Amino acid sequence: MEKWLRSESVSKLADALLPVFAALAALAVGALMLLVLGANPFEAFGALLDGAFGSANSLADTVVKATPLLLIGLGICISFRGNVINIGGEGQMIIGALLATALGLAFPDWPGIVMIPLAMLAGFVGGAFWGGIPGALKAYFNVNEILSTIMMNAIAVQLMNFLLSGPMIDPVQAAKASQIPQTARLSTSFDLPRLIPTRLHLGAGIAVLLAILVYILLWRTTIGYRIRAVGQNRFASRYAGIDVKRQIVLALLLSGAFAGLAGAIQVFGINHRMITDGSATGFTGNAGFNGIVAALFGQLNPIGTIPAAFFFGALLVGANKLQRVMQVPSALITTINGLVVVFVVSSEKWRKTREQKRLTDMMAEIDGDPPPNPEKAVKEVGS
């Protein structure tokens, strides 16, 4: 076993597949839970798969669910690579959606070909603004971004509740006693084009295209170089002549922008109006948080985030069917979701340790002088 693992190509392949194995292990634990609940795990996962991929419609729903996860995940790739922790995806998504919706409501007569790109841009700008505020607070006043982005989520929800029950309320609802806090339906000419006769809309295509662009941004441009440099070592970045504060703002700004775009796409592609149940989840479906998970599952690589978002989209859609068929609580899916996160994040740590060990061994071979690696040494002493 040990010898087999030492072969480098095998070892690298194993590392690449590690998140998949981790996800399978998480599902295995989920199966145990299903057993405890008295459900047959094979039937249950069968239902889940069927729900997620069983028909053109269900597959389309999976992709639709995955789209905001991917977009937010892309923003997370940027901010986390810049060592800025953006927990504000929910709020940024809401603000992007509000701005895009407001634009769509204000000019209902514009042709779709003009409005749709402008609305997407509005979502992008709205999210960027909402992400840029905590970015500037962190860069120039050293305010912890985890706190400020969470706070900004709360503000965004209240702003949404206020606007949808007042200034932006559907005139029809305003006249009724029910006063449901929602906007009017956007002009049907603004609906994102559907790709095939399902709920699948153009948003998914935009998201995949952007994933490629974000990859290029991070690894092929000087902007990406700067963000990654600041994320890894601020001292050396200053030494390299990089304006560190500006990169921190930029990382959060871009991260927010992708969340805002996700919000605009959610409105123009699916809901065609904004409606609130008073919570953020009512609109976002937790995409602001699940996007973080997708990005981490994709190892903070924009391309890797594509299948990761798809996987979580499938879990979400399949869960509905699972719940219906097996009569198990939907909380179970949240649990399995959580298990996947725990397993994948742990396996990531393991993968990094293995990678470092491989490099250290390689260096010992060519140099005879292992690198300074306190982590490894501590482990040795402890063993």
Next chain:
Amino acid sequence: MSDSQLLPTGQKKINHLEMIEISKFFPGVIANNRVNFDVKAGEVHALLGENGAGKSTLMKVLYGLYPPEEGAIKLDGEQVVIGSPVDSIGLGIGMIHQHFMLVESLTVAENVALGLASTRGPLTDLDIVSQRIQELSEIYGLQVDPKALIWQLSVGQQQRVEIIKALYRGAALLILDEPTAVLTPQEVDEFFLTMRKMMDDGHALIFISHKLHEVLDISHRISVLRDGHMIGTIPVEGATKEKLAEMMVGREIGLKKERVSNEKSEKKLILKNISAQSDRGTPALKGIDLEVYSGEILGVAGVSGNGQKELAEVITGLRNVTSGQVVLEDEDVTGLSPKELINRSLSYIPEERMRDGMIKEFTVAENLILREYDQLPFANNGFLNLKNISTHSDEMIKSFNVKTPSQETTVKSLSGGNIQKLVLARELFRKPRTLIAAQPTRGLDIGAMEYVHLRLLEQREEGTATILISEDLDEILALSDRIAVIFEGEIMGIIDREEATTERLGLMMAGVVE
């Protein structure tokens, strides 16, 4: 040496430890080839060798981190098997690693107790541990407060904690892996006092160092490893720096450099009455005046922490001045950003290379463009030119002889010497007109040090104005044209190299004004 078979710590002495015909192979490399090594109670046995000579491997075999392929280890005549550090610690062997194994957020006592069973079962016994730490520090003069948090301690104090940790675990034989590399000269003196005390009490000490004068100062016997072979073990009597260097490298090393005398031409860099603050906001530089000419190396000697770091950062734009003026090539550059100074052909080899000079998670290739990542030929219109970056990396790796598996390897996997070569490659490739080199050879072995020196002299001949900041007086004397001595943020004087002696510089470094 006392005749008792017990050390003052109550531990039994290790009278004689022998490593016999030890061989250790790595795939494709023979790290140790039938190496014999021994150490006795009450002696310091120095182990010398270049990076990659097999010193670390040999010591890791002794400490139980690597199993040897061949050979035996005998302790007081009896063969022992050391399969892990648990075994070696049990036998009374302790190791002080070059990079400390301390948890920064815990106290001294907590670090010492870490990994040991408490006498109170699940509850901690830190008061008992603290008491024992006090006893040990009194015996060996290792002053340290058991309640202090590690991050608050200086490097020298942290090292004392490491030694106490080993003694606490009953070490009778200590492996000291380059213990002085991180210490200031004063701390080295204190450390040697501790070593002598341990030696007198009957501890057996193995001392690994690159610094020949230290080895000659403290050791009884000196062994030299080269390419995995034991070249020889000689008594300190009759050993000289030149002889040891030759044994290590396998050829004669010119410790003194031949240098061409350059006509002083133009003033490149002028510092006028510069004052600046340290990170803590205390005055670090107090009215510094310096001038550097092209084709000249101006040595700045001084004990670390007297304003050298701030001086380098002020010149390179990383730190603001509180008053004064920096003039580079007849232009006032005070307050310009690091970026603008990079563009004025100023190179900087920072003292803390892993913190300031390298992004350790970045690849070799990415680090080699750190200072010019957005300029031609590495980038155009905001897009990186990966092909040019890759070609450049290959050239740099080759011409600076960097040992790395590939240019895609992350820098954190490389050894200190190779990392410093990368910094040099990056800073010198630009053919800088002005160069600030801070402690450029700290932690390097003799071969690498010689290499750095040659490169610096090469730059000098090409007309670069260099400020060489170093604590190593041998280095300062070997390379500088003029020597400025810095003490508590002030220049104590500037003297020509011909007039400089170690004694005179030493006095100035201690703050004695001439």
